[in-house]
Amino acid sequence: MLHDGTEETATTFFDAFDSAQPTISKHIKALENAKLISRRVEGRQHYFQANPLMLNVLSEWVHRHQLLWTGSLDRLEGYLDQPNE
Amino acid sequence: MNNGSTIVLTRTFSHPPERVFDAFSTAEAIARWLSPSDEIHMSVQGFDFMVEGSYKYLFRVPNQGELELTGRFLEIDRPTRLSFSWCWQEPDPHAGIDSHVLVEFFEVPEGTRLSLTHTKLDGVGMNKRHDAGWNGSLRRLETHLLIHLRK
Numbered sequence: 001m002l003h004d005g006t007e008e009t010a011t012t013f014f015d016a017f018d019s020a021q022p023t024i025s026k027h028i029k030a031l032e033n034a035k036l037i038s039r040r041v042e043g044r045q046h047y048f049q050a051n052p053l054m055l056n057v058l059s060e061w062v063h064r065h066q067l068l069w070t071g072s073l074d075r076l077e078g079y080l081d082q083p084n085e
Numbered sequence: 086m087n088n089g090s091t092i093v094l095t096r097t098f099s100h101p102p103e104r105v106f107d108a109f110s111t112a113e114a115i116a117r118w119l120s121p122s123d124e125i126h127m128s129v130q131g132f133d134f135m136v137e138g139s140y141k142y143l144f145r146v147p148n149q150g151e152l153e154l155t156g157r158f159l160e161i162d163r164p165t166r167l168s169f170s171w172c173w174q175e176p177d178p179h180a181g182i183d184s185h186v187l188v189e190f191f192e193v194p195e196g197t198r199l200s201l202t203h204t205k206l207d208g209v210g211m212n213k214r215h216d217a218g219w220n221g222s223l224r225r226l227e228t229h230l231l232i233h234l235r236k
Contacts, residue, residue: 061179065203066092071121073096073201076108079118080100 007040007047090205098197102164102190105197109167109188110134120144136161140169152177156186164190171203 013024028048031037040047098105108114112132120127124147131141136158144152153174160168168187173179184205191198 061182061205062090062092064179066094068121069092069094069201069203072119073094073199075118075120075123076105077096077098079108079114080098080104 007049010046010048013048092201092203094201096199096201097193097195098199100196102192102197105199106164106167106190110161110163115142134158134161159185160187166190 010025010028013028014021017024028037032039032048037048037050040049108118111134112129115132116127116129119142126145128143128145129140130143130153131139133139139155139157142154144154146152155172155174156170158167158169160166166187166189168185171184171186172182175181182205184203187202187204189200189202191200
């Protein structure tokens with residue numbers, strides 16, 4: 001869904017998930033607010049497209065914090081092992 | 086928990102829980118170790134170690150300038166549990182993502198087993214965290230949507 005830069009309508013989401021339409025709409029809105037997807041309106045039809053840049057930022061976020069915490073815990077070990085602390 | 090947006094790390098230290106906990110509880114101590122590497126210098130700009138107290142850290146990254154991180158202490162239960170919010174500031178690419186860190190300290194024969202859980206609660210823009218409709222199944226749905234989007 002939404003891969004390869006294709007556009008989808010909200011109906012695609014409604015059909016794909018076993019949840020009430022307002023629930024799905026709310027999530028579409030949330031993804032849109034987070035700039036993970038973009039919306040194009042044509043008449044009464046709304047088309048959605050994934051924003052690959054933002055999706056990369058999201059996965060990068062996890063990787064970055066993994067590095068930050070791993071490095072920090074290594075350093076914490078060194079800090080605790082100092083005899084005069 | 087949320088697939089792909091939660092980090093869980095465990096580490097065992099050969100020191101009692103109180104000592105490991107205290108490394109998180111003063112500006113002097115945390116400045117000594119909270120950084121991904123020795124090249125990135127972190128300085129503490131604010132540190133009010135009490136529930137609802139805030140902190141502010143500045144990371145000086147070579148060739149990239151300074152990155153600011155702020156948060157608030159949410160739970161302080163020495164020496165077993167500590168949690169705080171965690172949010173990067175502009176112009177960081179992840180600015181405004183309000184995430185959550187929980188650190189638990191377990192006494193073990195070797196010393197202390199530390200468990201760190203970093204959850205990105207609002208990472209996909211669900212900033213109305215306390216919205217009545219926001220529950221476990223919604224979260225799963227959102228994860229599901231994201232998995233599809235990533236494919």
